[in-house]
Amino acid sequence: MSVWDSLVGQRQVVEQLKAIAAGDPKQIAQSWLICGPPGSGRSNMARAFAAALESPDHGLDDEPTRVTQQVLAGTHPDVSVLATDKVTIGIDEVRDLIGMSEQMPSTAPWRIIIIEDVDRMLERTTNVLLKEIEEPAEHCIWLLCAPSAQDVLPTIRSRTRIVNLAVPGAAAVAKYLEENVGAEPKIARRAARLSEGHIGIAKLYATDERVMTDRDELIVGVLGLRRASQAVLLAGSLNANAKAQAEVDAARQAAREEADFRRINGLGPDDRIPPKLRGAYNAISKKDELKRRATRRSRDVLDRALNSIASIYRDVAVIQNGAEDSVGLINLxxxxxxxxxxxRMPRAAAVERLDEVAVARRRLMGNGNPVLVFEALFCALMY
Structure with a gap:
């Protein structure tokens, strides 16, 4: 399987980056901004590009090299990834990466640093990063990821080469789910439609029946809103589900990381952790770290709920404008x-409700109380 095979609906960008990775190293830009809506695969694109830059075959062969496998697995010594398990990216984390960027690569042509969701970086943290982006170390490449170029500071935009990803089509997502996840065709098609091109959410819908059921109940609940008491109950239920799912997801990730730690260090599932490794091992499952991860995942679940709610009024607008045959409905x-x-709803009212969803999203991003945010939203949606 090629390094690029996990990328869905991005053929044009893949061909562009393939050619760059296989070209003259002296001509390769050292600061990149990979942009795409949530679920478009921007982080996967960054990893694939990094693998192609580091691997002797430049990602052109069908069978991945050992270097490619290491990069994609996150174990290559010269490729570092800063993922956002927290709500924001901390300034100390960025300073650590900057120090690492000055080091020569140990085995590969480049030292590559990937920062996911750079839009979650506060302005003073971005300013710390700016100088390195403007004048990278000779053997370092920075790959930054964000939903769009407008989500990062103009000073970052102007100093990076921008790559824009497309929203994958439902047919391409369904095919991916069938071939790579093993989903049945009917489930794959439904998951692709409901995900609206978000690969990660599509996989979640195709593999976790409880998540799909929660979405179905949310849609029915929103469509049935008539009284404030219903709004309050629906907000409480949604937030309780989000918290429970987030805690389970955070615990699962910690378990995976603990298993990976044992494997990398040659330890079995029941082997005692040596004293010299105990500190690093315990850091994986610290209560504070699990709490931060659960908070981030809870916000992700609620953000997904906002997308589902918005899809209702998108469908309302489609029907009101007689566009169902051309663009279809999400919530069939x-x-x-x-x-x-x-x-029975005026066209302006549907647009107003989409605006209310956007307001709720901004409030969540501003660390508003989730229960109060959704109570206010559901009250505003009643019709």
Missing amino acids: ENRTAITELAS
Whole structure:
């Protein structure tokens, strides 16, 4: 399987980066900004590009090299990834990366540093990074990832080469789910449609029936909002589900990291951790770290809920404008209720409710109380 095979619906960008990775190293830009909406695969694109830059075959062969496997697995010594398990990226984390960027690569042509969701970086942290982006060390390449170029400071945009990813089509996502996740065709098609091109969410829907059920219940709940008491109950239920799912996800990740730690250090599942490794091992499952991860994942679940809610009023607008044949509905299973809502809701009211979803998203990003944010949103959505 090629290093690029996990990237869905991005053929044009893949061909562009393939050619660059295989070209003259002296002509390669050293600071990149890879942009794409959530779920488009920007982090996977960064890893694939890094693997192609580091591997002797430049990612052109069908069978991945050992270097490629290491980069994609996150174990290559010259490729560092800063992922966002926290709500924001800390300034100390960036300073550590800057110190690392000055070091010569140990085995590969480049020292590559990937920062996921650079838009989650506070301005003073971005300013610390700016000089390195402007004048990278001779053997270092920075790959920054963000939803769009407008989500990062103009000073970062102007000093990077920007790559824009497309939203994968439903057919491409469904094919990916069938071939790589083993989803049945019917489930794959539904998961692809409901995910609206978000690969990660599509995989979640295709593999976790509880998550799909939670979404179905949310859509029905929003369509049935008539009283403030219903809004309060729905907000409470949504937030309780988000918290529970986040805690489970955080614990699962910690378990995976503990297993990887044991494997990398040649330890079995039941082997005692040597004293010299105990500090690093314990850091994986520290309560504070698990709490931060759970908070981030809870926000991700709630953000996914906002996308699902917005899809209702998107579908209402599609029906009101007679565009169903050309663009289709996302919530086909709720077509009857959505059609009824579209018949009695003015077009302006549907747009106003999309604006209310955007307001709720901004409040969540501003660390607003999730329960209060959704209570206010659901009250505003009643019709």
